[in-house]
Every structure is written in C-alpha cells, then in structure tokens.
Amino acid sequence: MPAYPLTDVRRDQICSALSRLAGRPVRVTSEQHVGHDWAPVTRLGLDRAIPEIGATVVAKTRRVEGEGHGGPAFLRREAAALRTAAPSGVTARTIHVDDAAGVMLQTDLGEWPTLQDVLLGEDPVAAARGMVEMAAAVGRLHASTIHRRAEHQKHLAAFSADVETGQVYAFGRERWDEIEQACAELGLPSAKRAREEVTRLLARSTRPGPSAALTHRDLNPTNVLLTDAGARLVDFEGSGFGHLGIDACFLYYPFPHHSSPWGLLPDGVVGSADAAYRAALADGGAHQVLDLYDQVLADGAAIVLIGRISRLRLVSRPDQAPQDSWRRRGQTVQQIRTFLQLAERADGLGAFSDWLSALQDAMIARWPDAFDPPAPLFPAFAAEGTLSR
Template sequence: MAVLTRLAGRPCRLVSEQPIGHEWAPVSRLVLDRELPGVGSTVVVKTRRVDGEGHGGPAYLRREAAGLCTAEESGVAPRVVHVDDDAGTVIQTDLGAWPSLQDHLLADDPDSAAAGMVALATAVGRLHASTLDRGDDHQRTLDAFAADVDTGLAYSFGGRRWDVVEQACTELDLPPARSARADVLQIIERVNDSAALAALTHMDLNPTNVLVTDSGARLVDFEGCRFGHPGIDAAFLHYPFPHHSKPWGLLPEAVIESADSAYRCALAHSGAEPLLHEYDQLLADGAAITLIGRITRLSMVASPGQSRHDSWRRRGQIVQQIRTYSQLAERSGQGSGFTGWLRKLETAMIDRWPDAADPPPPMFPAFAN
C-alpha cells in the first residue's frame, strides 16, 4: 500500500482484497479508493509461493517480472507496476475478471471453446512475434536481479533428462531408451542452437493461464517463462496442454488445426515470417522437448501407490502424446530412431497397462457431444 500510495501521488486506501489464485499460488486483486495514473483502481499482486515440492521460490517471481517486461509490446499480458524482490512481491495491472479458457472448455458451448483456442493461438503468435530476436533485452532484465533466475525451469535442455528416461526403462524392463539417445541429443542441440529464431516463450500455456476477453486472449502466470524455442509453446496447441492434468481432455482435430492456423497467421501478420520458413520442423522439435519432459515420469506412472484414475490418466497421457508427436514428426519428415523407439514404448506400455489406451482419452466437456 505504501508503493501504491506513492504511485497515486496522494494517500491511497484499500477498499477490498479478492483472492484470485489458489492456496499454493497466492494472487490477489486489490481494489483501491482512487485511480492510479495509467493503471486504474485495481491491481493484481503476486507473492512468492512454496508448495510441498519447493515450487515458487524467488526465481519464479523474478522470471514473471522479467517476462512481463519483455512481453509488454505484445499487448497480450499484464504490465508490471512494481517489483520488490526483497519482499517477494510483483504488482501488475489488472486484466479484469474474465473467464479462463478452462471455463470455456468445461462448459457446454463448443463454439465458444473453439474460439477460445483460436484466441489463445493468436495471443501466443503475437507474443512470439513481438519478442523475436530480443534475447539481449530480456537477459538484461534478468541480470538486473543479480540473483538466481533459473531454479525450477520447466524443461531441461540437456542429456541429463534423457539419463532419467534410460534408467526408468531399464528398471521397468521397457524398450531400451539408449537406442534413441543420439537422435534425442540431436533434437536438443537443434533447439539450443536456434538462437536466431528465439522468442519469449511462456512454457505453461495451460487453459487456467489464459483469460478470454472481449479483445482476445490474455496470458497470465509467466513464472516459468524463458527466452528460447517458440515451437515448445506452439506444441501446447497440438497435444493440447502437455502437462495439464486436472481435468485431462482432448480437442477435436478441426479445433487444433484452426488454432495452429491462427498462430501462423499471427506470426505472418506481425512480421515474424522467419518462424514460418521451416515451421513443421520448429513445431516437431518443440513437441519433442515437451514429450521428453512427459516421459521422464515413467517411474511415476508405474507406481503401485496411485489411484486407478491417476494411473489411467498418466499412462494415457504418455501414449496420447507419443501418437501426437509421431504425427508431427512425420509431417516434418523426422523419421528417426527416436520415433521408432517411441512406437516400441507405446506398444510395450499398452501390453503391460491396457488402461494406457482403454478407456480412451476423453474430449473436453465442451466437445463431449
């Protein structure tokens, strides 16, 4: 309140506080008794969170603040009002109380849900186009913290992550992952070497992080963002939502293709044509990185202590995502040892755990009928 009073230029009083996050993700809307110049009479405040797995420490909020600063030109995210790194607080502009994309997917209006997916894709395209080749700007914003900004990043771009997969396959007597290692490392190298095509990537485009407004989709929760390969974000449109699990649902193929088309149109209209020159390759590589992140959970899906529903969902998600990636890899001409190994893994999982494919994945409720 001291900061907001200073920004207002006169005493500022808190009228009400509205929790809009979760117990493990504290976010509040503050309603003030006066307008702040260029901000309005409401702001959103995020504070550090630490759950049982250690998520949400200082690095998360620093990434959020830096990401929002870099994304400001895109117009698809909140603006930063104030950052207090010592206190672990980020004050942002308030986008408003709009329904999330998940609200639309769980409702019974397929047209609104499909429009929400297209709006998400357009927003992601605008984000990538407006930040393309601005890695130095983003890094300077991160460097200003002079502190850890890397802890808890969602995806690892090195061979250590594949070591986990190889060990799990050995322990579970699944097809040896060593046979795919060379191809996996080649994909990782391509992703790491794509600096000329790098943009700010959100990395957590789950439907709860997308607000569907009258002016298009707006993206929130940039705690996992990083400057890197845009194909990772684009892959979220195809899986969809590769690490979203509550609820788990799929989309009709026509909706996915409409979203993909909207993403590419947003890139073209915003001057990001370089991302379209080898788009199928870019998308397949991004999808590979997200899939590798999913299959590192093989040991978890084999755990005997999980509920029947969780075992079905976790195994089913891996099988479904293998099938999706295989289609994207085929479209890009990426027949490789990796795709061959994935087919063997899919067959072995279904043989061992029939619930990995039966019952099949559900559609999101908006498209259930």
C-alpha cells in the same frame, strides 16, 4: 482461505509503492483472492484511480521457498517476462517489483472467464473460439519477442540473483540418461537407440536461432483469460527465452501440465488454433519461423514429450489410484501418438520416432489402461464423443 493471503507487512509495502506512483496516499479498499487456493495472487481495489494503472491492481507474492512450486526465481522470471512481453499486448504490465519483499504488482486485466471455464462448459462454439484466441495470443507473444533476447536477459540480470530454479524444459542430456535407466529397470524398449538423435535435438533446442522467443511454457487453460479484446496470458513464472515450438505444441497435445480434468480437442479445433497461431506469426513479421514451421513444431513437441516420458517410473507404479493410473499412462500414449504425426512432417527425428513407437506398443501391452478407456474430449465437445488414441 487461500494458502498465501496478503500479510499486513506486504499490504503496507504495496500501499507505499502505489502512493509513490500516485504522488499521494493510496489505500487498499478491497481484496479478492484470484485463482486456485495455492495461487498467491490478489486483486486489490484502491481508494483512487492511478493514471495509466486504474483503480485496481493485481498483487503476486512469493510462495514460501521449499513448499513445492515456489521460491524467488519464479516471481523474478514473471517480472522479467512481463517487461519483455509488454509490446505484444497480450499480457498484464509490471507496475512494481520488490524482490527483497517478494512482491510484484501488475496491471489488472479484469474479471474474465478462463479458457478452462469454456472447455468445461457446454458451448462448443465458445470453447473452439477460446482455443483460437489463445493460439493468436501466443503467436503475438512470439512474434513480438523473437529479436529481444538481450532485452529479456537484461531484465533478468537486474535481479543479480537466481532466476533459473524450477525452470521447465531447460534440461540437457542428463534427462535422457534418466530415461534410459528407467527403461532398463522397467524392461521397456531401450532408449539408447535414440541417444545420438536426442543429443542433436537438445543441442538445437538450446541454440534455436530464428525459433527463439519469449516462451510461456505453462499454457494450461487456467492461464488464459478470454477478454472482449481477445485472449490474455497470465502466470509467467515458468517462462524463459527459448524454443517457441515448446509453446506451439501445446496446441496439439493439449495440455502437457494439465490433469484436472484430462481432455482432448476435436481435430478441427486443433487445426483452427494452429492456423490462428501461424497467422499471428505472419502478421507480426515472423516469416523466418513459418519457413521452418514443421521442424520447429516437431522439435518443440519432442522436447515437451521428453519431459513427459521422464515420468516413466511414476507411470509404472502399481500403487496409483485407478484414475491417476489411467490418466498418466493415457496422457503419455496420447502425446506419443500426437508427436509421431507431427514428426512425419519433419526431418532428423526418425530414430526417436521408431523408439517411441516401440515404447507406446509396450506400454499398451503391459498397461491396458494406457489405451482403454479411450481419451475423452473436453466437456464442451462431449456431444462429439471420444477420440481414439
């Protein structure tokens, strides 16, 4: 039983909205819960096809505010993002939004395997192709929205209500203050040495200029559908208009928000995905990003890594289950190492890199499970062994 099934009231509201669109009564004939148990998403079969919509739609409903990840701002962000992203062709389209009722209807992209399905499968070719298709879709999303900040803001402003609560990677220097405090409490290398450089980085991230686009910010593999027409991106509840390097670095880390299971990708797959992303930017005319690509990628990776490092207190807890301890510490060290490689190709991140190098050494010395056992590849690539961190 899903945690958020459709209620009778919301079902009636959906039928009323669809009937107005169709110009005649529309009934729901079938319901299929979509996604994990806590996802308030339902595929609805209709008794008639609606022009330009079809005979099925997907309904997203608002989670109960205060129950973990949820609240009005999340659904509003998704509605605004889908409206802005429509020209990209890599998302569903918004059909109807009832903010008061907490209901949004989207076009149905269909039943397709997710990127996670193929990463957890046994076909490395399919898994590699899935990563490349995801990267191309993200590139198309970014290239088609780079100059549309005002349009996206207009879609958000239409709600005349909170659209910011719970937004990720929207932090300022206060997050770095917390990291400095955590390092002091835990006896880890002082983060103060990187303060000035991080302050400049955060300023760049809020004024990214040609590197600003609609960003998904939660590109975990369950949010990517692999269709016959290429990858399609879903779940834009965490989205925002900002630094596109935040999304691009997910191709290298992968995946900052994903923990079940934790897996890495072969270097060749990462390289192919990066090439596909850059090709999509070029095809979409986003050459100004490509001219600054190494810096854009490193800055985005740094912002995402700051989000990871802000969990140092959690990482240090002695009462974690062994599997959680290994994953959390290992993911942190793996992201640091990946960032250090990306930062070598960029400017202005030397102090941050030096501090991170000292931090990873200290973590490995204090917590051996941050490095051993080594990071696994996703199951689809298991025949290639493991990657050294």
